Amino acid sequence: MIKPPGVKRLPHRKHFAASLLRNVIAASLMLIFSLTIGTTGYVYFFRIGWVDGFYNASMILTGMGPVDTPISESGKIFASFYAIYSGVAFLTCVAVIFAPVLHRFLHKFRLDVEQ
Secondary structure: OOOOOOOOOOOOHHHHHHHHHHHHHHHHHHHHHHHHHHHHHHHHHHOOOHHHHHHHHHHHHOOOOOOOOOOOHHHHHHHHHHHHHHHHHHHHHHHHHHHHHHHHHHHHOOOOOOO
């Protein structure tokens, strides 16, 4: 098959799989970090147990909404900032996971994007 000038070959599937695995690990670490911040904050500011703190943090991080209502001013401030952070963090993790898939898709159509 004759290759047009200036068109690169599609990277091997092993390269794609390695890139996807690397990004899934990075996104997982970001989610674990975010859950750790949220759980610790909920335990400290809301004076609840670790399981309840983890439950609250995971519900906020995934966009489901708060479970417990904060009663202190510091709890309200923490919950507000954690909700804002969680929205950005979750969308960033989704983008990091799908970046290699989109990159592979663009390569399929010969739209080269610098890495």
